[in-house]
Amino acid sequence: MSGKAxxxxxxxxxxxxxxxxxxxxxxxxxxxxxxxSEDIVRFISAKxxxxxxxxxxxxxxxxxxxTMPDPEWQKPNFPPIDYQGSYYYSAxxxxxxxxxxxxxxxxxxxxxxxxxxxxxxxxxxLSGIPIAVDAVFDSVSVATTFKAKLEESGVIFCPISEAIQxxxxxxxxxxxxxxxxxxxxxxxxxxxxxxxxxxxxxPKGVKCPMELSTYFRINAENTGQFERTxxxxxxxxxxxxxxxxxxPMRDENQLHAAIVELITMDDAEIKxxxxxxxxxxxxxxxxxxxxxxxxxxxxxxKNSKISWTQVETGSAITWKYPSCILQGDNSVGEFYSIAITxxxxxxxxxxxxxxxxxxxxxxxxxxxxxxxxSDQMYRGLxxxxxxxxxxxxxxxxxxxxxxxxxxxHTVPYIETKNKSAVVEHEATTSKINxxxxxxxxxxxxxxxxxxxxxxNGFCREVLQQLxxxxxxxxxxxxxxxxxxxxx
Amino acid sequence: xxxIKNLHATVGGKEILKGINLTVNAGExxxxxxxxxxxxxTLSYVISGKDGYEVTEGQILYNGIxxxxxxxxxxxxxxxxxxxxxxxEIPGVPNVTFLKEAVNAVxxxxxxxxxxxxxxxxMIKAKTEExxxxxxxxxxxxxxxxxxxxxxxxxxxxxxxxxxKLAVLDETDSGLxxxxxxxxxxGVNQLRSDERAILVITHYQRLLDHIVPDFVHVLxxxxxxxxxxxxxxxxxxxxxxxxxxxAAE
Numbered sequence: 212m213s214g215k216a217x218x219x220x221x222x223x224x225x226x227x228x229x230x231x232x233x234x235x236x237x238x239x240x241x242x243x244x245x246x247x248s249e250d251i252v253r254f255i256s257a258k259x260x261x262x263x264x265x266x267x268x269x270x271x272x273x274x275x276x277x278t279m280p281d282p283e284w285q286k287p288n289f290p291p292i293d294y295q296g297s298y299y300y301s302a303x304x305x306x307x308x309x310x311x312x313x314x315x316x317x318x319x320x321x322x323x324x325x326x327x328x329x330x331x332x333x334x335x336x337l338s339g340i341p342i343a344v345d346a347v348f349d350s351v352s353v354a355t356t357f358k359a360k361l362e363e364s365g366v367i368f369c370p371i372s373e374a375i376q377x378x379x380x381x382x383x384x385x386x387x388x389x390x391x392x393x394x395x396x397x398x399x400x401x402x403x404x405x406x407x408x409x410x411x412x413x414p415k416g417v418k419c420p421m422e423l424s425t426y427f428r429i430n431a432e433n434t435g436q437f438e439r440t441x442x443x444x445x446x447x448x449x450x451x452x453x454x455x456x457x458x459p460m461r462d463e464n465q466l467h468a469a470i471v472e473l474i475t476m477d478d479a480e481i482k483x484x485x486x487x488x489x490x491x492x493x494x495x496x497x498x499x500x501x502x503x504x505x506x507x508x509x510x511x512x513k514n515s516k517i518s519w520t521q522v523e524t525g526s527a528i529t530w531k532y533p534s535c536i537l538q539g540d541n542s543v544g545e546f547y548s549i550a551i552t553x554x555x556x557x558x559x560x561x562x563x564x565x566x567x568x569x570x571x572x573x574x575x576x577x578x579x580x581x582x583x584x585s586d587q588m589y590r591g592l593x594x595x596x597x598x599x600x601x602x603x604x605x606x607x608x609x610x611x612x613x614x615x616x617x618x619x620h621t622v623p624y625i626e627t628k629n630k631s632a633v634v635e636h637e638a639t640t641s642k643i644n645x646x647x648x649x650x651x652x653x654x655x656x657x658x659x660x661x662x663x664x665x666x667n668g669f670c671r672e673v674l675q676q677l678x679x680x681x682x683x684x685x686x687x688x689x690x691x692x693x694x695x696x697x698x
Numbered sequence: 699x700x701x702i703k704n705l706h707a708t709v710g711g712k713e714i715l716k717g718i719n720l721t722v723n724a725g726e727x728x729x730x731x732x733x734x735x736x737x738x739x740t741l742s743y744v745i746s747g748k749d750g751y752e753v754t755e756g757q758i759l760y761n762g763i764x765x766x767x768x769x770x771x772x773x774x775x776x777x778x779x780x781x782x783x784x785x786x787e788i789p790g791v792p793n794v795t796f797l798k799e800a801v802n803a804v805x806x807x808x809x810x811x812x813x814x815x816x817x818x819x820x821m822i823k824a825k826t827e828e829x830x831x832x833x834x835x836x837x838x839x840x841x842x843x844x845x846x847x848x849x850x851x852x853x854x855x856x857x858x859x860x861x862x863k864l865a866v867l868d869e870t871d872s873g874l875x876x877x878x879x880x881x882x883x884x885g886v887n888q889l890r891s892d893e894r895a896i897l898v899i900t901h902y903q904r905l906l907d908h909i910v911p912d913f914v915h916v917l918x919x920x921x922x923x924x925x926x927x928x929x930x931x932x933x934x935x936x937x938x939x940x941x942x943x944x945a946a947e
Contacts, residue, residue: 652771653747654774654856655804656771658771664788668790668791668839672790
């Protein structure tokens, strides 16, 4: 067999068996009736015992959503979404009004997270760095660890439904301020039916003492997950936050339409990392998550910084553009991305860097790896506003093709309304190199491991951006995504 | 150690090796000399198992086992090493990571425990010192931005670390100036041992001043045309390959 044929064969072997998180937790759930209507919106709001203003804002979004046509500009192909065929609320029955302490969490759920390798107990990790975790199971948050310890330093880390009760003024002020409900159809839907998600507030001058993370798990059948994350970093504060995502293997497509909003004040920094491993569908392209997410950060204050790092290996379709609005002078936006698609996965991802303030800088490093029959699009907008004097952007966009049935496309959009702004864009596309694979194999390294090594090398610049704790995990994930059922 | 019997091989349907017979014993250094296009590199790729190099007839026996159907990584793990004429660059992969992967892959194959980070660092440190290789070469991405000499030294380092039984050096002298040639040859000479067989493939005699072979074979038209001691190399240097039906270059 020729090297190329063999590589392609290996890639073909990457079947759904590789997906280790595809199990279903058998648990009693409470769901809203199927479908979407004003009554469902009211149902969700009532479940959460929400204030009137929030219900009103949900209904406003819902009514607007009804008037919005489906977007058609994206690269991925998929049949029209049957919005009435889904459940919009599903919660483990045992959760009731939300967990009061870790001891009260249903053992089945604890087991689920254990299987996913996520510790829902307050134990220090090997490195000695504790990580606080918020676990979102279908539509509700089931546990948040280290809450008490974080609150000693004034950090609030809790489910957003809890934040709505505890600090409504903060939520009211900032939710929807970066991503308005009119932004796009999926964000609008989220604004109407969002169920849970994480809320983080870092007070002035505080460096968050530990990594924060949220693990999203879709478990129930035919259920969409619409979570909402809001992170506010006050003047001079810092936080590093990581989200992880998994779902069972199911034949139907499930919609995940989240909104993440980040806000940094003067001299504040948010580092937001995503390791997205939703179920990608099987080798024939059946099933898998539609990951249609709106993520945007506002560098409101001067000298503030927002950094997005994403490792996207899952989902049938990934369609998102984590973005930065660089409003404060000297603010910095970063986007580091690895997207791996295999089999029939599709990805249309990239970023938007909107430079408004003076001397704002942005950096975009995107690494796309396409294998199997998958297709990828990098789409990036860099906009230099009229007041963005001295603004700079650097974009580097590299695509790697594994096999000869996949695709990679790069579409940069550059808009400059200020003559002093500098925009640089570099892009490359290459095929995985047979000479490299032979060289590694000649040193005793098996083909699959060799592919993983080359791909990890290709992604190195981005992997280095991840918090240490997760870099190793992400590296393994890269390997698993490309390796199949080895091990 | 290595016994090649009536080896025929094709590349892209064209027969390049047309019946090679060669026996190399442990502790011996054999040089294969030949003009361009004689099948020298093909022989090295066929021994190491590169895709696209098809054995159509004959055998390559390595300690009595036929290699021809074996995957390249298994051959490597069994102790067959090829020092590449053109070492390949692997961006983003630190040399040290690559070496560790390779060492542990080979150890796994041999049923030995993998080396942990500490053990590995200790071993690699000793090897680089023995060979006089700068430590920064370990941190850099595999062969990326390496000079011709550095690339070849890196091959020798890999050989030292993997400790093969059979080493095939494919045109190790190409692209090296005299100083680099000396350094690389010294490295190879350090690795000569009674347990190891070395096959040196080269166009020019000059490499053999540094790595002195026990036997020299002339390869032309896909066959070994003549075999002899090291003096054969000098004769070739003087007369060229003309008597084997190859025009002077």
